[in-house]
Protein backbone atom coordinates (compact mmCIF):
# COMPACT_ATOMS: atom_id res chain seq x y z
CA UNK A 188 0.00 0.00 0.00
CA UNK A 189 1.06 3.52 -0.73
CA UNK A 190 0.46 5.95 2.14
CA UNK A 191 -0.01 9.58 1.15
CA UNK A 192 0.33 11.99 4.06
CA UNK A 193 -1.39 15.36 3.95
CA UNK A 194 -0.26 17.29 7.03
CA UNK A 195 -2.38 20.32 6.10
CA UNK A 196 -5.64 18.40 5.79
CA UNK A 197 -4.63 16.02 8.59
CA UNK A 198 -5.24 12.89 6.53
CA UNK A 199 -3.63 9.69 5.35
CA UNK A 200 -4.69 8.32 1.97
CA UNK A 201 -4.25 4.55 1.69
CA UNK A 202 -3.75 3.40 -1.89
CA UNK A 203 -3.72 -0.33 -2.76
CA UNK A 204 -0.70 -1.43 -4.85
CA UNK A 205 -1.36 -5.15 -5.44
CA UNK A 206 -4.48 -6.91 -6.69
CA UNK A 207 -5.05 -8.50 -3.28
CA UNK A 208 -4.83 -5.09 -1.63
CA UNK A 209 -7.23 -3.64 -4.20
CA UNK A 210 -9.80 -6.35 -3.40
CA UNK A 211 -9.33 -5.75 0.33
CA UNK A 212 -9.65 -1.96 0.19
CA UNK A 213 -12.76 -2.23 -2.00
CA UNK A 214 -14.33 -4.65 0.49
CA UNK A 215 -13.51 -2.33 3.40
CA UNK A 216 -14.83 0.71 1.52
CA UNK A 217 -18.11 -1.08 0.80
CA UNK A 218 -18.93 -1.30 4.53
CA UNK A 219 -17.44 1.97 5.82
CA UNK A 220 -19.57 5.03 6.44
CA UNK A 221 -18.13 8.50 7.12
CA UNK A 222 -16.78 8.96 10.68
CA UNK A 223 -16.73 5.21 11.26
CA UNK A 224 -13.76 4.07 13.34
CA UNK A 225 -11.26 1.46 12.23
CA UNK A 226 -10.30 -0.04 15.59
CA UNK A 227 -6.59 -0.45 16.13
CA UNK A 228 -5.81 -4.08 16.99
CA UNK A 229 -2.03 -4.13 17.35
CA UNK A 230 1.04 -4.54 15.18
CA UNK A 231 3.31 -7.26 13.90
CA UNK A 232 6.64 -7.35 12.05
CA UNK A 233 6.51 -6.55 8.36
CA UNK A 234 7.32 -9.90 6.68
CA UNK A 235 9.21 -8.16 3.84
CA UNK A 236 11.48 -6.12 6.08
CA UNK A 237 11.40 -6.83 9.81
CA UNK A 238 12.77 -3.33 10.55
CA UNK A 239 9.19 -2.17 9.93
CA UNK A 240 5.74 -3.11 11.19
CA UNK A 241 2.29 -3.91 9.87
CA UNK A 242 -0.67 -2.33 11.66
CA UNK A 243 -3.90 -4.26 12.17
CA UNK A 244 -7.40 -2.82 12.22
CA UNK A 245 -10.91 -4.13 12.64
CA UNK A 246 -13.98 -2.60 11.08
CA UNK A 247 -17.52 -3.25 12.27
CA UNK A 248 -18.68 -6.39 14.05
CA UNK A 249 -19.29 -6.61 17.77
CA UNK A 250 -17.05 -7.18 20.75
CA UNK A 251 -17.93 -10.37 22.56
CA UNK A 252 -16.77 -11.42 26.00
CA UNK A 253 -15.01 -14.76 26.02
CA UNK A 254 -14.06 -17.00 28.90
CA UNK A 255 -11.72 -19.92 28.62
CA UNK A 256 -10.61 -22.26 31.38
CA UNK A 257 -7.31 -24.12 31.28
CA UNK A 258 -6.68 -26.22 34.37
CA UNK A 259 -7.44 -23.94 37.29
CA UNK A 260 -6.83 -20.70 35.39
CA UNK A 261 -9.67 -18.85 33.73
CA UNK A 262 -8.89 -16.35 31.00
CA UNK A 263 -11.39 -13.57 30.51
CA UNK A 264 -11.10 -11.40 27.48
CA UNK A 265 -12.90 -10.10 24.47
CA UNK A 266 -13.00 -11.11 20.85
CA UNK A 267 -14.36 -9.38 17.79
CA UNK A 268 -17.17 -11.19 16.04
CA UNK A 269 -18.01 -10.35 12.47
CA UNK A 270 -16.67 -7.31 10.66
CA UNK A 271 -13.58 -7.04 8.49
CA UNK A 272 -9.88 -7.15 9.32
CA UNK A 273 -7.55 -4.74 7.57
CA UNK A 274 -3.77 -4.97 7.69
CA UNK A 275 -1.79 -1.93 6.65
CA UNK A 276 1.51 -2.80 5.02
CA UNK A 277 3.71 -0.28 3.21
CA UNK A 278 5.07 -1.00 -0.27
CA UNK A 279 8.17 1.22 -0.40
CA UNK A 280 10.43 1.95 2.58
CA UNK A 281 8.77 5.38 2.81
CA UNK A 282 5.33 3.76 2.98
CA UNK A 283 6.57 1.28 5.58
CA UNK A 284 7.86 4.22 7.62
CA UNK A 285 4.45 5.90 7.42
CA UNK A 286 2.72 2.71 8.57
CA UNK A 287 5.02 2.81 11.63
CA UNK A 288 3.91 6.42 12.22
CA UNK A 289 0.23 5.47 11.89
CA UNK A 290 0.76 2.67 14.40
CA UNK A 291 2.41 5.05 16.91
CA UNK A 292 -0.39 7.60 16.62
CA UNK A 293 -3.05 4.89 17.07
CA UNK A 294 -1.24 3.33 20.02
CA UNK A 295 -0.28 6.49 21.91
CA UNK A 296 -2.79 9.10 20.84
CA UNK A 297 -5.93 7.61 19.29
CA UNK A 298 -8.05 4.47 19.33
CA UNK A 299 -7.73 3.83 15.63
CA UNK A 300 -8.38 5.61 12.38
CA UNK A 301 -11.49 7.53 11.36
CA UNK A 302 -12.85 7.07 7.86
CA UNK A 303 -13.33 10.32 5.95
CA UNK A 304 -14.11 9.40 2.34
CA UNK A 305 -13.17 7.22 -0.58
CA UNK A 306 -11.19 8.65 -3.45
CA UNK A 307 -9.38 7.54 -6.56
CA UNK A 308 -5.58 7.62 -6.94
CA UNK A 309 -4.02 6.49 -10.25
CA UNK A 310 -7.33 4.85 -11.12
CA UNK A 311 -7.45 2.85 -7.87
CA UNK A 312 -10.17 3.07 -5.25
CA UNK A 313 -8.44 4.46 -2.17
CA UNK A 314 -9.34 5.35 1.38
CA UNK A 315 -8.90 8.72 3.13
CA UNK A 316 -8.65 8.53 6.92
CA UNK A 317 -7.58 10.64 9.88
CA UNK A 318 -6.46 9.64 13.38
CA UNK A 319 -8.49 11.97 15.57
CA UNK A 320 -10.65 15.11 15.52
CA UNK A 321 -9.62 18.17 17.51
CA UNK A 322 -11.82 18.48 20.61
CA UNK A 323 -12.03 22.26 20.16
CA UNK A 324 -12.68 22.76 16.43
CA UNK A 325 -13.17 19.27 15.00
CA UNK A 326 -10.20 19.51 12.60
CA UNK A 327 -8.58 16.29 11.43
CA UNK A 328 -5.30 15.45 13.14
CA UNK A 329 -2.55 12.94 12.38
CA UNK A 330 0.42 14.13 14.47
CA UNK A 331 1.24 12.37 17.72
CA UNK A 332 1.44 15.51 19.88
CA UNK A 333 -1.91 16.82 18.56
CA UNK A 334 -3.65 13.47 19.02
CA UNK A 335 -2.17 12.89 22.48
CA UNK A 336 -3.82 16.11 23.67
CA UNK A 337 -6.81 16.09 21.28
CA UNK A 338 -5.83 19.62 20.27
CA UNK A 339 -4.78 20.65 16.75
CA UNK A 340 -1.84 23.00 16.17
CA UNK A 341 -4.11 25.94 15.18
CA UNK A 342 -6.06 25.61 18.46
CA UNK A 343 -2.82 25.19 20.43
CA UNK A 344 -1.63 28.51 18.95
CA UNK A 345 -4.85 30.24 20.05
CA UNK A 346 -4.83 28.53 23.46
CA UNK A 347 -4.62 30.76 26.54
CA UNK A 348 -2.03 28.46 28.03
CA UNK A 349 -2.24 27.46 31.66
CA UNK A 350 1.20 26.17 32.46
CA UNK A 351 1.64 23.54 35.12
CA UNK A 352 4.77 21.82 36.29
CA UNK A 353 5.13 18.13 35.65
CA UNK A 354 7.09 15.35 34.06
CA UNK A 355 8.57 16.08 30.67
CA UNK A 356 10.46 13.83 28.30
CA UNK A 357 11.69 13.79 24.73
CA UNK A 358 14.29 15.74 22.80
CA UNK A 359 17.15 13.69 24.27
CA UNK A 360 15.92 14.04 27.85
CA UNK A 361 14.73 10.83 29.51
CA UNK A 362 12.98 12.39 32.49
CA UNK A 363 12.82 15.87 33.90
CA UNK A 364 10.50 18.54 35.23
CA UNK A 365 9.19 21.31 33.05
CA UNK A 366 6.24 23.56 32.38
CA UNK A 367 3.58 22.50 29.91
CA UNK A 368 0.04 23.69 29.23
CA UNK A 369 -2.61 21.57 30.89
CA UNK A 370 -5.11 22.47 28.16
CA UNK A 371 -3.20 21.83 24.93
CA UNK A 372 -0.17 19.88 26.19
CA UNK A 373 2.39 22.07 24.43
CA UNK A 374 5.59 22.89 26.37
CA UNK A 375 6.30 26.42 27.58
CA UNK A 376 8.74 28.17 25.22
CA UNK A 377 11.93 29.35 26.92
CA UNK A 378 12.16 33.02 27.92
CA UNK A 379 14.86 34.96 26.06
CA UNK A 380 18.16 34.44 27.89
CA UNK A 381 16.72 31.64 30.04
CA UNK A 382 19.35 29.04 30.76
CA UNK A 383 18.62 25.45 29.86
CA UNK A 384 18.69 23.10 32.85
CA UNK A 385 21.46 20.51 32.72
CA UNK A 386 20.51 16.84 32.62
CA UNK A 387 21.70 16.43 36.23
CA UNK A 388 19.54 19.37 37.34
CA UNK A 389 16.58 17.83 35.50
CA UNK A 390 17.14 14.53 37.29
CA UNK A 391 17.46 16.24 40.71
CA UNK A 392 14.23 18.11 40.00
CA UNK A 393 12.48 14.89 39.01
CA UNK A 394 13.55 13.31 42.33
CA UNK A 395 12.52 16.34 44.39
CA UNK A 396 9.26 17.22 42.69
CA UNK A 397 8.02 13.95 41.25
CA UNK A 398 9.26 11.67 44.02
CA UNK A 399 11.05 9.31 41.64
CA UNK A 400 14.54 7.88 42.12
CA UNK A 401 16.91 8.26 39.23
CA UNK A 402 19.59 5.59 39.11
CA UNK A 403 22.46 5.49 36.61
CA UNK A 404 23.02 1.86 35.72
CA UNK A 405 26.43 2.47 34.16
CA UNK A 406 27.73 4.66 37.01
CA UNK A 407 29.58 5.83 39.05
CA UNK A 408 28.11 8.33 39.52
CA UNK A 409 25.19 6.09 40.41
CA UNK A 410 22.67 8.90 40.88
CA UNK A 411 22.33 12.67 40.28
CA UNK A 412 23.39 13.53 43.89
CA UNK A 413 26.68 11.71 43.43
CA UNK A 414 27.15 13.38 40.03
CA UNK A 415 26.84 16.81 41.70
CA UNK A 416 29.35 15.74 44.37
CA UNK A 417 31.81 14.57 41.71
CA UNK A 418 31.43 17.85 39.81
CA UNK A 419 32.09 19.82 43.02
CA UNK A 420 35.18 17.75 43.80
CA UNK A 421 36.45 18.21 40.26
CA UNK A 422 35.95 21.99 40.49
CA UNK A 423 37.65 22.13 43.91
CA UNK A 424 40.57 20.18 42.57
CA UNK A 425 40.94 22.51 39.57
CA UNK A 426 40.85 25.57 41.89
CA UNK A 427 43.45 24.22 44.32
CA UNK A 428 45.69 23.36 41.38
CA UNK A 429 45.28 26.90 40.05
CA UNK A 430 46.17 28.31 43.54
CA UNK A 431 49.32 26.22 43.90
CA UNK A 432 50.32 27.19 40.37
CA UNK A 433 49.90 30.89 41.28
CA UNK A 434 52.07 30.47 44.43
CA UNK A 435 54.90 28.76 42.59
Ligand SMILES: [Zn+2]
Pocket residue numbers: 321322323324325326338339340341342343
Ligand atom coordinates in the same frame (compact mmCIF):
# COMPACT_ATOMS: atom_id res chain seq x y z
ZN1 LIG B 1 -8.53 22.61 16.68
Ligand SMILES: [Zn+2]
Pocket residue numbers: 343346347348349368369370371372373
Ligand atom coordinates in the same frame (compact mmCIF):
# COMPACT_ATOMS: atom_id res chain seq x y z
ZN1 LIG C 1 -2.22 25.64 25.84
